[in-house]
């Protein structure tokens with residue numbers, strides 16, 4: 001007897017017509033790569049990986065600023081994934097190897113604790129991530145935070161990026177990210193589906209992904225484009241209102257630069273004026289200005305995608321290419337020696353392709 005997964009695979013394959021479904025979540029890519037979902041469904045149903053890896057889309061200039069702060073004697077507290085992502089002049093890991101004080105943390109609370117335990121040091125927390133991590137960072141700033149703590153804010157918002165992708169990328173429908181959707185709900189994707197793109201919010205089990213694919217396929221077949229929810233055990237229409245309230249007490253929406261994509265209107269978060277005493281750009285304005293100037297004269301200033309020569313992460317992040325098409329993939333670029341951001345993070349497309357399709361032994 002067929003189990004549910006087999007039934008879904010049969011359904012997808014029986015109804016297969018050439019379509020391109022993009023996900024915008026690193027964890028979706030991990031499930032798809034790890035369980036070889038591309039190999040078990042019809043080749044007509046292409047699964048594209050979009051800009052779903054937060055460290056991959058963090059602009060090089062923010063990494064450069066963090067390194068400049070470290071070189072000025074501040075302590076940088078960063079998530080581990082961010083450590084090896086290259087800026088224009090190396091990574092945080094390189095700077096730590098040079099002797100600067102850069103510490104790996106698992107949350108903003110770890111960084112606040114470092115600040116409390118070391119009142120003579122200036123601690124800067126590198127706050128990155130999508131709507132999933134922003135509420136926790138906001139919550140920390142709403143609690144008691146010591147004066148020697150500040151935050152370099154580089155949060156991104158997913159729905160505006162999906163809108164841009166509908167203009168620049170050949171895509172027929174989206175799998176929306178489950179984690180982000182637990183916070184924002186399903187309604188913010190209406191602006192994307194109203195452009196004629198089916199969207200299904202889904203989770204991270206193989207069954208979730210297969211169900212999401214079948215539901216997008218079904219919308220396309222029936223000529224519909226709406227937002228559907230295949231992850232109702234965690235996501236509802238309005239999302240987590242308390243988390244949203246905290247997020248927008250502390251942050252405001254701003255136009256924001258995505259590495260590999262460029263500026264996207266209202267796609268990022270900055271600290272509100274009431275929190276400017278914790279805003280590293282404001283507290284260390286002189287260092288920020290200097291870092292901006294140095295970027296203007298750096299080697300890759302004219303490369304608006306901020307990628308090193310030969311790296312096609314900009315194309316990977318917008319699904320215009322796949323990792324195997326990069327001439328450096330598995331040769332000069334690997335998880336041990338990443339050239340571009342997509343090979344660094346567990347959520348990076350190149351990393352997952354390498355780990356699950358190129359070399360299972362890493």
Ligand code: SF4
Nearest residue numbers: 311312326333340350
């Ligand atoms: S394989 Fe490496 S160099 Fe090529 S696109 Fe991916 S991260 Fe960039």
